[in-house]
Amino acid sequence: MKVENENGVFRQEGTALPGGAREHRRSGWWIFLLAIVIAVLFVVFGILPRIQARTALSQETMRMAVPTVAVVQPKRSAPAQEIILPANVQAFADAPIYARTNGYLKRWYVDIGSRVKEGQLLAEIDTPEVTQQLRQARADLGTSQANLNLSKITADRYEGLLKTDSVSKQESDNAAGDYEAKQANVQSSQANVRRLEELQSFQRIYAPFAGVITARNTDVGALINSGSTGGNGNELFHIAQPDKLRVYVSVPQVYSQAAKPGITADLTLAEFPGRRFEGKLVRTANAIDPTSRTLLVEIAVNNPTGQLFTGSYAEVHFKLPTPASSLILPVNALLFRSEGLRVAVVGQGQKVELKQITIGHDFGSEVEVVAGLDGNESVIVNPPDSVVDGEAVRIAQTPQGAQ
16 A cells, blocks of 8 residues: 655555655654753743742841841940049139228229238228227327326225215215226227227238239229228229139039049149149038039149139049949940830840840940949840840841951
């Protein structure tokens, strides 16, 4: 039986195909296999990246779900800390000088900036009224003394006449009593004279101690009122002793127990950059001011050359000993919650633990922690407000060499 092939040639059934036909059938099979491989490759290279991207996205999502945080270790504070407080510089002795008598300023001998010695004459006051009162008082004293002499003579005479019963006992007693009254009048007149002499001596004003005249508030011809008549007295001069200074500082209550007499305190002023003047805490008020909650302390500073001016503003550097070393944290590690101040700590299993702390001194960018931490914790810096206790976190890797 003849069979027609695809080329139109009839061949006997059961006979073998020619060699070209067999090669042609093999090439068809290779094309078919190649198409299947290409289809499989298209499927593999089209779907596999999507599967990988989906897997990577899932992993990234899971990774991003765990927040990455930076941590710090609490620092130990020094055993002695330095605090800087504002202070007022005053002279060891500082006094206004008033007049003790009324009159007019006759002349003055010193001006501001003059260094004077103790007892040096500063000014003179013309006191015509006091001079006239003194003259009157001396005249009254003379009258009292004359009356006393006459009363003494009368008393002695009556005492002699009483022995001969020439006068009565009553008359003799009257004469003796009058003599004693005249004595009292003389003593009163003498006291008045001494008082006016003292007032007259006040017309010369002397320096109460050695120092510098810092103010002169009067001039020649100015009316001087001592204040004894009910008015306000005039401050004529102001004197200060700058060789030794008193520096008064208001120490906050939290440092009051460490501010003890004997500790050193350095003084710095803006007009002396880079220089420190040594001082020593000599006394404290031993009481807290209820208004400012501060302890007033006094620091003694030697100023033999007068380089430091009284009335200056200064800063005092205290080195106060602390009973125990405390911990220091940056302020951006604090969490202010309604239940109190907290810090977020990375604990076991990379879980967050919120710990309550008590802060001491505020140093601006850092704070002192006095309770709540032991110093071995890893404290989260800039924690998110939504952080909760038990939340899983991941600690960011710190570059080598970075703190």
